[in-house]
Amino acid sequence: MTSYYYSRSLANVNKLADNTKAAARKLLDWSESNGIEVLIYETIRTKEQQSANVASGASQTMRSYHLVGQALDFVMAKGKTVDWGAYRSDKGKKFVAKAKSLGLEWGGDWSGFVDNPHLQFNYKG
Numbered sequence: 001m002t003s004y005y006y007s008r009s010l011a012n013v014n015k016l017a018d019n020t021k022a023a024a025r026k027l028l029d030w031s032e033s034n035g036i037e038v039l040i041y042e043t044i045r046t047k048e049q050q051s052a053n054v055a056s057g058a059s060q061t062m063r064s065y066h067l068v069g070q071a072l073d074f075v076m077a078k079g080k081t082v083d084w085g086a087y088r089s090d091k092g093k094k095f096v097a098k099a100k101s102l103g104l105e106w107g108g109d110w111s112g113f114v115d116n117p118h119l120q121f122n123y124k125g
Contacts, residue, residue: 002032003032003037003038003077004037004077004079004080005037005038005039005040005077006028006032008039008040008041009028009038009039009040009041009074010025010028012040012041012042012043012072013025013028013040013043013072015043015044015069016043016044016069016070016072017068017069017070017121019121019123019124020069020070020071020072020121021069023102023103023104023121024040024043024072024104024119024121026102027095027098027099027102027104028040030098031095031098034094036076036091036094036095037076037077037078037079037091038074038075038076038077038095039074039075039077039082040072040073040074041073041074041075041117042066042072042073043066043069043071043072043073044066044067044068044069045064045066045067046067047062047067050062050064050066050067060113065120065121065122070120070121070122071118071119071120071121072118072119072120073117073118073119074095074117074119075117076089076091076092076095087108087116087117088108096108099119103121103122103123104119104120104121105119105120105121105122106118106119107119107120
């Protein structure tokens with residue numbers, strides 16, 4: 001059975017740059033097949049969206065990987081409910097570990113500005 005947010009997540013993944021999209025699609029399909037529900041709620045952003053995020057404190061830079069389609073933001077889910085506190089749950093840890101194995105960097109590992117929802121692909125998009 002497909003998780004509640006799979007179609008929405010897939011539509012967002014399909015907006016990413018090619019190499020990032022390939023890694024994110026593998027991650028999303030892996031999570032589905034392993035019963036780990038997530039919502040990938042944001043991928044590419046316009047400069048205007050990023051500027052608003054910087055102004056609100058949600059981001060600290062205008063040099064975001066979101067601007068070039070090399071980043072995604074996710075939240076753990078269970079059915080229709082998202083859980084912003086589940087990044088370090090067992091399923092959250094498994095999801096992040098799989099993301100890292102596919103070459104994605106997790107914002108939850110950063111010092112200073114920790115960005116738990118954020119994954120970025122540091123190689124050619």
